[in-house]
Amino acid sequence: MEHLYSERVKKVKASEIREILKLTQRPDIISFAGGLPAPELFPIEAMKVVAQKVLTDMGREALQYGTTEGYDPLRDKIAERMRKSNIPAQKEDILITSGSQQGLDFSGKIFLNPGDYVLCESPSYLGAVNAFKAYECEFKEIETDAEGMVLSHLERMIQSTPKVKFIYVIPDFQNPSGRTWSEERRRGVLELANQYNLIIIEDNPYGELRFDGAWIPPMKSFDTQGRVVYLGTFSKTFSPGIRIGWVMASPEVLNKYIMVKQGADLQSSSISQRELNTYIDLYDFDAHIDSIKEVYKKRRDLMLDTIRKEFPSSAEVDLPKGGLFAWVKLPSHVDTRAILVIAVENKVAFVPGGSFFPNGGQENFMRLNFSNMTEEKIVEGIKRLGKILKETI
Amino acid sequence: MEHLYSERVKKVKASEIREILKLTQRPDIISFAGGLPAPELFPIEAMKVVAQKVLTDMGREALQYGTTEGYDPLRDKIAERMRKSNIPAQKEDILITSGSQQGLDFSGKIFLNPGDYVLCESPSYLGAVNAFKAYECEFKEIETDAEGMVLSHLERMIQSTPKVKFIYVIPDFQNPSGRTWSEERRRGVLELANQYNLIIIEDNPYGELRFDGAWIPPMKSFDTQGRVVYLGTFSKTFSPGIRIGWVMASPEVLNKYIMVKQGADLQSSSISQRELNTYIDLYDFDAHIDSIKEVYKKRRDLMLDTIRKEFPSSAEVDLPKGGLFAWVKLPSHVDTRAILVIAVENKVAFVPGGSFFPNGGQENFMRLNFSNMTEEKIVEGIKRLGKILKETI
Numbered sequence: 210m211e212h213l214y215s216e217r218v219k220k221v222k223a224s225e226i227r228e229i230l231k232l233t234q235r236p237d238i239i240s241f242a243g244g245l246p247a248p249e250l251f252p253i254e255a256m257k258v259v260a261q262k263v264l265t266d267m268g269r270e271a272l273q274y275g276t277t278e279g280y281d282p283l284r285d286k287i288a289e290r291m292r293k294s295n296i297p298a299q300k301e302d303i304l305i306t307s308g309s310q311q312g313l314d315f316s317g318k319i320f321l322n323p324g325d326y327v328l329c330e331s332p333s334y335l336g337a338v339n340a341f342k343a344y345e346c347e348f349k350e351i352e353t354d355a356e357g358m359v360l361s362h363l364e365r366m367i368q369s370t371p372k373v374k375f376i377y378v379i380p381d382f383q384n385p386s387g388r389t390w391s392e393e394r395r396r397g398v399l400e401l402a403n404q405y406n407l408i409i410i411e412d413n414p415y416g417e418l419r420f421d422g423a424w425i426p427p428m429k430s431f432d433t434q435g436r437v438v439y440l441g442t443f444s445k446t447f448s449p450g451i452r453i454g455w456v457m458a459s460p461e462v463l464n465k466y467i468m469v470k471q472g473a474d475l476q477s478s479s480i481s482q483r484e485l486n487t488y489i490d491l492y493d494f495d496a497h498i499d500s501i502k503e504v505y506k507k508r509r510d511l512m513l514d515t516i517r518k519e520f521p522s523s524a525e526v527d528l529p530k531g532g533l534f535a536w537v538k539l540p541s542h543v544d545t546r547a548i549l550v551i552a553v554e555n556k557v558a559f560v561p562g563g564s565f566f567p568n569g570g571q572e573n574f575m576r577l578n579f580s581n582m583t584e585e586k587i588v589e590g591i592k593r594l595g596k597i598l599k600e601t602i
Numbered sequence: 603m604e605h606l607y608s609e610r611v612k613k614v615k616a617s618e619i620r621e622i623l624k625l626t627q628r629p630d631i632i633s634f635a636g637g638l639p640a641p642e643l644f645p646i647e648a649m650k651v652v653a654q655k656v657l658t659d660m661g662r663e664a665l666q667y668g669t670t671e672g673y674d675p676l677r678d679k680i681a682e683r684m685r686k687s688n689i690p691a692q693k694e695d696i697l698i699t700s701g702s703q704q705g706l707d708f709s710g711k712i713f714l715n716p717g718d719y720v721l722c723e724s725p726s727y728l729g730a731v732n733a734f735k736a737y738e739c740e741f742k743e744i745e746t747d748a749e750g751m752v753l754s755h756l757e758r759m760i761q762s763t764p765k766v767k768f769i770y771v772i773p774d775f776q777n778p779s780g781r782t783w784s785e786e787r788r789r790g791v792l793e794l795a796n797q798y799n800l801i802i803i804e805d806n807p808y809g810e811l812r813f814d815g816a817w818i819p820p821m822k823s824f825d826t827q828g829r830v831v832y833l834g835t836f837s838k839t840f841s842p843g844i845r846i847g848w849v850m851a852s853p854e855v856l857n858k859y860i861m862v863k864q865g866a867d868l869q870s871s872s873i874s875q876r877e878l879n880t881y882i883d884l885y886d887f888d889a890h891i892d893s894i895k896e897v898y899k900k901r902r903d904l905m906l907d908t909i910r911k912e913f914p915s916s917a918e919v920d921l922p923k924g925g926l927f928a929w930v931k932l933p934s935h936v937d938t939r940a941i942l943v944i945a946v947e948n949k950v951a952f953v954p955g956g957s958f959f960p961n962g963g964q965e966n967f968m969r970l971n972f973s974n975m976t977e978e979k980i981v982e983g984i985k986r987l988g989k990i991l992k993e994t995i
Contacts, residue, residue: 210829213767213801214858215737218712221861231669245667253661260653268646272841274638276624307700307845307867314866318736319611340865343711344608374606408606436603448665450872452700465607468614472733473707474700478871479843 216323221343233558239590242558244384244533245581250501251448252488259487263480271480277471279305279455280482286489287441287455294416295430296439302457304466305477309414309442309454312466313337315473316410316438317344319465320374328366329377330358332536332565332574334384337377337412346374348567355527357390360397367405375408375438376401380428381416382532385565385576389530395428402436408462409437415532417446417498420506422530435459438466443485445533446498451481502531505580509535512579512587519595521602533580536562543602544572551597557590609716614736626951632983635951637777637926638974643894644841645881652880656873664873670864672698672848673875679882680834680848687809688823689832695850697859698870702807702835702847705859706730708866709803709831710737712858713767721759722770723751725958725967727777730770730805739767741960748920750783753790760798768801768831769794773821774809775925778958778969782923788821795829801855802830808925810839810891813899815923828852831859836878838926839891844874895924898973902928905972905980912988914995926973929955936995937965944994950986 233240263271278284284303291298306312313336321327323345329338331350338348349366352359357380367373376398380390402409411428429439435458442454456466470476488494509528512535516526525538539545545561552558562574575594579587626633656664671677677696684691699705706729714720716738722731724743731741742759745752750773760766769791773783795802804821822832828851835847849859863869881887902921905928909919918931932938938954945951955967968987975983 210799210801210855213713213799215711215713215715215718217715218858218862221858221865243667248662248666251662251665253657253665256661256665257654257657260657261650264646264650264653268649269641269644270843272644272646272649272843273641274636274837274842307870310865311867318608320606320608322608322610325608336865336868343862343865406603406606408603444667448873449667450663450665452867452869452871462603465611465614469611469736472614472703472729472736473866474704474845475729476845477700478845478874480841481871481874 217343217345220345221339232553238553238556238558239582239586239593240558241577241579241582241590242560243581244578246445246449247501247504247580250504252492252497255488255492256484259484259491263483263487267483271483273479275476275479277467277476279303279477280479280486283482283486286486291457295426296457298457301460302463304456304463304470305482306454306456306470307452307474307477308444308449309412309440310336310340311473312440312454312456313340313410313412315456315466315469316375317341317346318469320408321346324372326370326373327375327377328363328370328373329567330379330383332385332562333377333567334379334412335564338567341377350566350568353386353388355388357388357394358398360394360401363398364401367401367407373407375410377410377412378428379412381413382418382529384415384532385534385560385562386536387527387529387532387534389425392425395425396431399428399431399437403434407436410440411437412440414442414445418502418505418533419531420502420509429457435462438462446501447485447488451478451485453477453481453485505533508579508582508584508587511584512577512591515588515591519592521595521599523602524598533578535577535579537575537577539573539575539598539602541573545575546572548575548597548601551601552594555593555597557593559594610736610738613738614732625946631946631949631951632975632979632986633951634970634972634975634983635953636974637971639838639842640894640897640973643897645885645890648881648885649877652877652884656876656880660876664876666872668869668872670860670869672696672870673872673879676875676879679879684850688819689850691850694853695856697849697856697863698875699847699849699863700845700867700870701837701842702805702833703729703733704866705833705847705849706733706803706805708849708859708862709768710734710739711862713801714739717765719763719766720768720770721756721763721766722960723772723776725778725955726770726960727772727805728957731960734770743959743961746779746781748781750781750787751791753787753794756791757794760794760800766800768803770803770805771821772805774806775811775922777808777925778927778953778955779929780920780922780925780927782818785818788818789824792821792824792830796827800829803833804830805833807835807838811895811898811926812924813895813902822850828855831855839894840878840881844871844878846870846874846878898926901972901975901977901980904977905970905984908981908984912985914988914992916995917991926971928970928972930968930970932966932968932991932995934966938968939965941968941990941994944990945987948986948990950983952987
């Protein structure tokens with residue numbers, strides 16, 4: 210029944226990450242592949258307390274339908290957190306979503322016609338690229354250095370590309386590259402969006418996980434024209450399993466997201482929203498985030514030290530200042546998809562970098578997650594990878 | 603920035619139900635508007651037990667990312683329940699979704715190109731119509747009598763309509779009409795789908811809530827060609843607030859749903875899936891459904907009796923054999939949107955029937971929900987509506 214499918218769904222392919230994740234769920238594999246938080250840091254005891262409290266105090270409303278926009282006290286708390294990031298948000302500016310992945314999907318649905326272009330970093334987040342592709346768009350990858358998108362290249366691409374709708378960016382501890390944009394580049398890209406009347410989708414799942422260096426305000430904090438759509442999530446700071454994220458946008462734009470959310474799944478979980486809200490009421494959420502950062506910083510340091518020791522000297526890696534990922538560049542002739550096959554035989558896994566370039570063509574990168582594995586496994590896994598690389602490249 | 607929006611989002615309108623629901627959340631309103639279950643029947647004490655058990659026994663995986671397809675033990679249980687409905691389902695045939703609304707949205711995404719046609723009952727579920735509209739489709743409403751779609755009209759419309767992709771149906775206790783299809787019509791529509799190579803989307807949120815009469819097998823149970831996509835949900839039998847539904851389809855078709863789910867929100871809640879699975883393990887789910895049916899049957903009887911007593915004799919209403927809704931037909935000159943304004947002034951609400959006809963033009967119906975209000979409020983609310991109708995029509 211091939212002829213019955215829509216044109217858009219013919220463009221959707223199963224993600225490589227997902228197929229690899231399946232493979233690497235075997236407990237004997239040391240996996241640096243997924244973007245999984247450390248499960249031993251999940252606030253399980255606190256969740257027991259808040260689950261009882263929510264069901265006791267407001268069981269009926271926690272199990273009933275709620276509004277599409279989300280649970281007001283949680284929207285309020287998110288707005289308050291955003292104000293601490295210099296973003297003048299109010300409850301009304303927040304839509305609760307089922308993770309920030311849903312915010313990405315809605316962004317494609319709201320802005321993209323077939324043939325429209327998305328401008329993105331090179332490399333960029335695979336899950337966003339796949340979500341947007343379902344709306345039959347094309348991609349232009351913008352040259353990206355250690356400070357962020359290269360402004361001159363971005364402007365040339367805006368000028369030379371018809372039907373650009375938005376610029377998709379992850380300015381903090383990017384997935385996959387680990388890079389963080391300078392304030393100057395954030396302001397520069399926003400100015401170009403203002404000048405050429407474009408939307409910016411600012412995806413910020415990792416921003417609260419900074420290990421070193423000074424905080425840099427999000428692009429949304431510089432937005433005076435309601436041009437930046439900000440996507441946030443509790444997946445990396447609390448739990449991905451509860452599927453709670455949010456969109457913040459100007460009222461006119463947010464209204465589109467709310468209407469699309471209604472058709473997509475009516476609302477996010479009533480009970481999970483209330484549990485999270487109660488958790489933030491009863492516990493010290495910032496202290497919890499600090500404890501995550503402490504563990505991840507150690508794991509990052511250990512992974513980077515071990516890479517420098519064990520990988521061939523031709524491997525290049527920059528220190529990510531936060532987030533979940535290290536990004537390794539190998540000599541241009543190396544195909545990391547082939548390396549992965551050998552790695553999995555040796556019970557260690559990563560994501561080949563080629564998947565993160567929407568238009569393909571760069572196979573000599575590896576994305577390594579450092580949040581999910583223990584220190585012991587990090588050392589052992591990186592040693593195994595180093596041995597494979599030394600033997601094959 | 604109007605020019606930046608996609609064509610599809612320009613077609614999405616805020617649902618009337620949603621705007622009304624907001625209005626009728628005021629506690630002093632007797633609302634027959636929403637499709638809300640009775641909150642006093644939610645298994646709150648059982649949820650407390652299962653929430654503790656899940657967090658104690660498998661807290662880490664309950665808060666972690668999981669697979670897109672869903673939690674295997676729950677998929678197994680759903681397949682088992684479907685086999686009891688004569689549908690030969692296995693775990694692999696089930697995708698967990700965030701309510702069946704998400705299954706509707708995905709159906710539009712997977713099958714509909716701009717300009718394609720959906721054939722649906724007349725009237726049909728507003729939330730499905732809005733979800734499909736986002737994919738820029740058109741609708742042909744098929745004549746529907748007390749037995750289901752009129753086969754001769756359906757065949758004429760298939761023959762005369764270009765680019766038909768699927769037939770959308772709710773054969774059990776339909777929303778809004780409360781009608782249940784005969785087995786003959788179910789088989790007849792499926793035969794036409796086979797003959798003309800079309801998909802059937804069988805939406806069955808209410809099927810387990812039958813109060814009288816003999817069970818009739820779902821259309822999916824007669825499907826020999828993998829042509830029926832079946833959408834189920836726990837929203838009406840357990841809790842809508844946890845947002846757990848499912849899609850069952852043939853492997854080729856289900857694979858499209860899985861890929862689309864991945865881009866849309868990665869997965870449904872890890873913890874809610876485990877809680878629901880543990881609930882079904884520990885408690886008698888069928889006995890719980892029986893207790894819901896007992897209460898709703900009484901409310902339905904009371905609402906229908908009171909309508910017959912209090913409404914003008916020109917009002918027509920059939921006895922729904924299950925589900926959540928009664929559907930009242932008034933003389934053709936009556937505009938129930940105008941009646942609603944007066945009703946809300948008198949602190950009683952319903953949904954005007956016009957919203958349920960995708961191509962409009964029939965304003966003389968009311969949808970009345972009987973599951974959510976107590977018996978006392980049902981009597982009082984129907985009396986108020988009867989008085990308004992007698993004074994105005």
